[in-house]
Amino acid sequence: MALIAEISELLQKGKAKNVKALVQQALDENMDPKEILNDGLLAGMMTIGAKFKNNEVFVPEVLVAARAMNAGLTVLEPKLVEIGNEPVGKAVIGTVQGDLHDIGKNLVVMMLKGAGFEIHDLGVDVAPDAFIDKAEEVDADVICMSALLTTTMPRMQDCVDRLKERGLRDKYIVMIGGAPVNDSFAEQIGADYYTPDAASAAETAKEAVLKVKGKNA
Numbered sequence: 001m002a003l004i005a006e007i008s009e010l011l012q013k014g015k016a017k018n019v020k021a022l023v024q025q026a027l028d029e030n031m032d033p034k035e036i037l038n039d040g041l042l043a044g045m046m047t048i049g050a051k052f053k054n055n056e057v058f059v060p061e062v063l064v065a066a067r068a069m070n071a072g073l074t075v076l077e078p079k080l081v082e083i084g085n086e087p088v089g090k091a092v093i094g095t096v097q098g099d100l101h102d103i104g105k106n107l108v109v110m111m112l113k114g115a116g117f118e119i120h121d122l123g124v125d126v127a128p129d130a131f132i133d134k135a136e137e138v139d140a141d142v143i144c145m146s147a148l149l150t151t152t153m154p155r156m157q158d159c160v161d162r163l164k165e166r167g168l169r170d171k172y173i174v175m176i177g178g179a180p181v182n183d184s185f186a187e188q189i190g191a192d193y194y195t196p197d198a199a200s201a202a203e204t205a206k207e208a209v210l211k212v213k214g215k216n217a
């Protein structure tokens, strides 16, 4: 079986150590890190996602697959970062309060690092004010929020509202993403950008920061 397909298969079986080893092997064989990500790790996780939706697998299987994906990502991350560009700005990122999904958020982190951002990752279950406090502490350019549950999407609105209440709304670029989020929701809550995937999140963040810095220069 081709190495990339094997990574996808082993991820679906939750074999974290094997996934990690095969990702390393693929890198050693000079395979494209983006191909390993998209056709190996992401493809495997998407298959598990579809099976979960159809009740073909359940939470424990999804959880071990997610762990295997994160194990592979730890090996891949330095390479994805390496192929990135010059530092462009600082981003605070997290999954919103009440939400524990972090795989997509971790991908956005990697892509942002790859685009040259200094990242302050607050992890999961992040309260609206915690995003803002960290952004203030590190003098960030961008606040990035991820949500995977329809029940936690409103926490994004809370963060934008708190920015307004604290007189800081214009200081930060606010970006949102995650499976249930879309453009019209971003517009509705007053976020600056919605992007559908990690790669476009990084591209958009970079363009937005350069635009702001250009304007202020």
Ligand code: B1M
Binding pocket: 045, 046, 048, 049, 050, 052, 053, 059, 060, 062, 063, 066, 098, 099, 100, 101, 102, 103, 104, 105, 107, 108, 144, 145, 146, 147, 148, 149, 150, 151, 175, 176, 177, 178, 179, 180, 195, 196, 197, 198, 199, 201
């Ligand atoms: Co959860 N879960 N889950 N889950 N889970 C979903 C999201 C769900 C759609 C499954 C389903 O029913 N079909 C459903 C949500 C339904 C809804 O709200 N409409 C759901 C549910 C219901 C739940 C629980 C409530 C289940 C339960 O306990 N009964 C529970 C909630 C726990 C909580 O958060 N409080 C729960 C738990 C879990 C696990 C812990 C088992 C595990 C998470 C493990 C982890 O993340 N460490 C899990 C998983 C893995 C999933 C699915 C199967 C896969 C999510 C994932 O990682 N996808 C998911 C079903 C699905 O999506 N098909 C599901 C891969 C990842 C790469 O995609 O995160 O979408 P994603 O990220 C994408 C884009 O969205 C984007 O970039 C990435 C791609 O490049 N993106 C951004 C993400 N954030 C961004 C931010 C940006 C820009 C782009 O800018 C800032």
